[in-house]
Amino acid sequence: xxxxxxxxxxxxxxxxxxxxxxxxxxxxxxxxxxxxxxxxxxxxxxxxxxxxxxxxxxxxxxxxxxxxxxxxxxxxxxxxxxxxxxxxxxxxxxxxxxxxxxxxxxxxxxxxxxxxxxxxxxxxxxxxxxxxxxxxxxxxxxxxxxxxxxxxxxxxxxxxxxxxxxxxxxxxxxxxxxxxxxxxxxxxxxxxxxxxxxxxxxxxxxxxxxxxxxxxxxxxxxxxxxxxxxxxxxxxxxxxxxxxxxxxxxxxxxxxxxxxxxxxxxxxxxxxxxxxxxxxxxxxxxxxxxxxxxxxxxxxxxxxxxxxxxxxxxxxxxxxxxxxxxxxxxxxxxxxxxxxxxxx
Ligand SMILES: [Zn+2]
Ligand SMILES: [Zn+2]
Numbered sequence: 001x002x003x004x005x006x007x008x009x010x011x012x013x014x015x016x017x018x019x020x021x022x023x024x025x026x027x028x029x030x031x032x033x034x035x036x037x038x039x040x041x042x043x044x045x046x047x048x049x050x051x052x053x054x055x056x057x058x059x060x061x062x063x064x065x066x067x068x069x070x071x072x073x074x075x076x077x078x079x080x081x082x083x084x085x086x087x088x089x090x091x092x093x094x095x096x097x098x099x100x101x102x103x104x105x106x107x108x109x110x111x112x113x114x115x116x117x118x119x120x121x122x123x124x125x126x127x128x129x130x131x132x133x134x135x136x137x138x139x140x141x142x143x144x145x146x147x148x149x150x151x152x153x154x155x156x157x158x159x160x161x162x163x164x165x166x167x168x169x170x171x172x173x174x175x176x177x178x179x180x181x182x183x184x185x186x187x188x189x190x191x192x193x194x195x196x197x198x199x200x201x202x203x204x205x206x207x208x209x210x211x212x213x214x215x216x217x218x219x220x221x222x223x224x225x226x227x228x229x230x231x232x233x234x235x236x237x238x239x240x241x242x243x244x245x246x247x248x249x250x251x252x253x254x255x256x257x258x259x260x261x262x263x264x265x266x267x268x269x270x271x272x273x274x275x276x277x278x279x280x281x282x283x284x285x286x287x288x289x290x291x292x293x294x295x296x297x298x299x300x301x302x303x304x305x306x307x308x309x310x311x312x313x314x315x316x317x318x319x320x321x322x323x324x325x326x327x328x329x330x331x332x333x334x335x336x337x338x339x340x341x342x343x344x
Contacts, residue, residue: 003056003123004325004342009047012329014322017056020119020127025071028131030081034144035122035322036060037332037340038152039178040268044111045329051112058122059085059109060152062144065135066125074132081135083128084151084294085109087118090133100133100295122325122342136298139306145319145341149183149312150301153339155294156266157183158301158310160241161191163288164264168192170238173228173256174214177205179315179338180266181243182212188239189213190309195231199224205338208314228256236261247273254280262286315339
């Protein structure tokens with residue numbers, strides 16, 4: 001089968017690789033109908049997340065089940081399914097608490113040996129371990145490009161809001177309007193936030209956020225802190241989502257939050273950083289960090305997609321063929337696309 005493989009920093013290519021085969025009763029194999037290119041693929045593309053040359057990449061996918069192991073009961077051959085970007089066993093101590101994102105046997109598609117050596121989904125086929133946990137049937141009539149958001153980007157934006165414990169009537173500020181930040185804006189609006197402030201420096205992204213019901217604030221031309229304060233009687237936002245993945249953005253989030261508010265850091269952080277913990281302490285903030293628990297949210301997110309309370313289709317800027325993946329990565333790397341969908 002064809003697969004998009006990492007070769008060296010800045011270099012991917014289409015390779016011919018072996019078809020996946022079932023090796024455990026809890027696995028399924030799917031024929032990929034559509035796969036997304038994501039910001040985390042770009043970390044691999046640039047070598048910031050190290051994977052071996054030849055690793056098949058990609059982790060957002062919709063497809064049709066072509067084979068299942070004997071223990072798989074929730075999906076069957078012929079089902080059209082979407083999947084989550086990571087897998088979880090469902091039976092370890094963390095899974096039993098519902099913390100599927102911290103599964104002791106968790107693995108992430110297309111992220112190399114460090115994350116479980118699980119093949120990627122930018123390919124003709126993919127092997128899905130723990131298929132009952134990871135796969136869901138695509139609701140009738142839902143497009144592949146909408147469905148694949150449930151298992152990654154929309155699930156992550158939703159998590160940023162859910163993990164913050166946002167309630168109806170809250171004010172929310174979202175820092176960073178990449179696909180995850182824009183999905184967080186939608187989740188906040190759908191969840192009943194009365195005011196959503198969306199902060200970024202890219203005009204097109206601010207316009208999209210405004211279309212989704214947020215008040216756009218330009219990071220440098222505007223004054224996020226002053227504008228959020230002015231709109232909240234000087235208090236600051238109840239919930240601040242950091243969707244950038246930079247220590248400075250967490251610091252800015254601490255500054256935007258009200259006293260005893262919540263900062264939900266969904267952006268990826270690496271290593272030690274400096275931030276104003278004193279201010280966070282003084283304000284009595286709740287700091288909630290970490291990767292999204294998409295398996296815990298996927299059914300709710302799918303229901304919200306089906307009801308169109310969440311609609312990621314405006315985020316899809318490019319449709320390309322799997323064979324055009326090299327060009328697609330170049331376009332994505334030049335930040336000319338929000339979401340590229342690859343189809344066979
Ligand atoms: Zn992703
Ligand atoms: Zn587990």
